[in-house]
Each structure stands twice: as structure tokens, then as C-alpha cells.
Amino acid sequence: MQDNYINFERPETLYSGERVMERNGKIQDLTPSLLFKRKNPQHIQIETTTRCNLKCTMCPRQTYDYARLKFDDMTLKDFEHILKKLPKDLGTISFHGLGEPLLNKDIVDIIATANGGHFNTLLVTNGLLFEHSMITNIFQSPPGQIIISMDSPDKFRYEQIRKGANYNVLVNNIKELINEKAKNAYPTHIAIQMVVSENNFSDVSNMIEFCRRHDIPSLNLVGIHSEIRSLWKKKYH
Numbered sequence: 311m312q313d314n315y316i317n318f319e320r321p322e323t324l325y326s327g328e329r330v331m332e333r334n335g336k337i338q339d340l341t342p343s344l345l346f347k348r349k350n351p352q353h354i355q356i357e358t359t360t361r362c363n364l365k366c367t368m369c370p371r372q373t374y375d376y377a378r379l380k381f382d383d384m385t386l387k388d389f390e391h392i393l394k395k396l397p398k399d400l401g402t403i404s405f406h407g408l409g410e411p412l413l414n415k416d417i418v419d420i421i422a423t424a425n426g427g428h429f430n431t432l433l434v435t436n437g438l439l440f441e442h443s444m445i446t447n448i449f450q451s452p453p454g455q456i457i458i459s460m461d462s463p464d465k466f467r468y469e470q471i472r473k474g475a476n477y478n479v480l481v482n483n484i485k486e487l488i489n490e491k492a493k494n495a496y497p498t499h500i501a502i503q504m505v506v507s508e509n510n511f512s513d514v515s516n517m518i519e520f521c522r523r524h525d526i527p528s529l530n531l532v533g534i535h536s537e538i539r540s541l542w543k544k545k546y547h
């Protein structure tokens with residue numbers, strides 16, 4: 311893995327999920343106030359579900375009042391409606407938000423529909439639902455990029471941060487994903503995304519090693535506070 315594959319910054323993102331779906335599960339019209347506020351957006355984020363299988367410690371979902379909210383999925387029909395409204399020169403559609411996209415039963419068709427519209431597609435997932443059949447289905451119309459959230463190569467720390475996750479399941483899923491991609495020469499770029507905080511900063515080097523060992527070509531480091539950024543610079547520059 312080369313150093314330039316370690317990305318500190320998020321791409322420019324136009325957050326749309328909450329406004330497109332709102333918390334009552336009803337689709338909102340993509341009005342100019344959302345899409346055209348920013349001229350020529352390059353990257354739009356679609357939140358295809360408001361449900362999640364985890365309770366990660368750093369997730370804004372921890373502040374939700376669950377009793378008052380309705381959780382729901384975007385349907386393929388909802389997505390087709392949105393797709394018609396997107397600018398044709400939009401570069402990337404990414405599927406993630408405050409929910410796990412693989413919980414949406416239409417996610418494979420949603421990605422395939424976006425691919426059919428010649429958009430670059432990006433799926434961000436916690437990776438825990440990537441069992442064999444899901445991997446096979448997703449690769450029927452491969453996304454441009456799959457990013458898997460993993461905050462530590464250490465089982466205890468990973469499961470401490472990603473509450474409800476199983477480290478062994480994740481690692482097996484990652485291995486299977488990488489193998490399937492290699493075996494069939496799918497063009498999808500696979501990356502690990504690590505949300506770095508004081509709690510797991512010491513794991514960054516081991517995370518790089520983990521990626522090398524498993525032939526994962528990219529590691530995205532996000533959520534780095536300024537003091538962590540300077541710690542990083544002090545240690546590695």
C-alpha cells in the first residue's frame with residue numbers, strides 16, 4: 311500500500327438522505343433548494359435506509375429519541391424517482407448515511423439502476439451483512455467502490471467501538487469480498503474506512519498492516535481531530 315492511498319479527507323458530499331427520505335419514511339421532492347443550492351454538485355449521498363444493525367459509540371444515532379422516530383427504507387421506485395431529478399453530469403452517487411445500506415432489500419437493484427445511469431457508484435457499509443449471497447448479488451452490477459467501516463484490527467477494541475458487531479464475521483466477509491473481486495476481476499475498488507479518535511489512534515499502524523496482509527489497496531482515515539492529525543504528523547513525518 312502506498313502512502314498516497316491513505317486518505318485523510320472526505321470527498322465533497324451533498325448530503326441528501328435525510329431530506330430525501332425524512333424520518334417519516336416519506337419521499338420528499340428533490341427541490342432546487344436541495345440539489346441546486348450548490349452549483350454542479352459532483353457527489354451526492356443517498357441514505358437508502360434509516361435502520362441499522364449496530365450501535366456504534368461515535369454515531370450520531372446515539373442521540374436519537376428512538377421512541378419518536380419511524381425507521382424505514384427507500385424503495386427502488388423512490389430511488390428511480392430521485393434519479394430522474396439528478397443532474398446528468400453528477401459524478402458519484404454514494405450509498406450511505408445514518409443507516410446500514412445492506413439492510414435495504416432493494417439495495418442491489420438500486421445500485422444496478424444507478425450504474426445503468428452511468429454514475430460512479432460508491433457503497434459504504436459496516437460489512438457485517440456481506441455474506442456470500444449478498445457479495446454475489448452486489449457484484450452482478452459492481453459498484454465503482456466499496457468502503458467497509460472498520461475502526462481497529464484488534465477484536466476487543468473493534469467490538470467495543472462498533473457495539474453489536476462481530477469481529478470474526480467482519481474479517482471473514484472482507485476476505486470473501488476480496489477473493490471474489492480478485493477471482494472474477496471485478497473493477498470495484500475496495501477500501502477500509504477507519505474513524506480515528508483518541509481511543510484507536512494507536513491502532514493506525516496495525517490497521518495499515520491489516521490492509522497489506524489482506525490485499526486491501528486503500529485505507530481512509532476519517533474523523534481526525536486536529537490534535538490527532540498533529541500526532542500523526544509527528545509520528546510519521
Ligand code: SF4
Nearest residue numbers: 362364366369408409
Ligand atoms: S454502522 Fe454506521 S450508521 Fe450504524 S450505528 Fe455504526 S456508524 Fe451509525
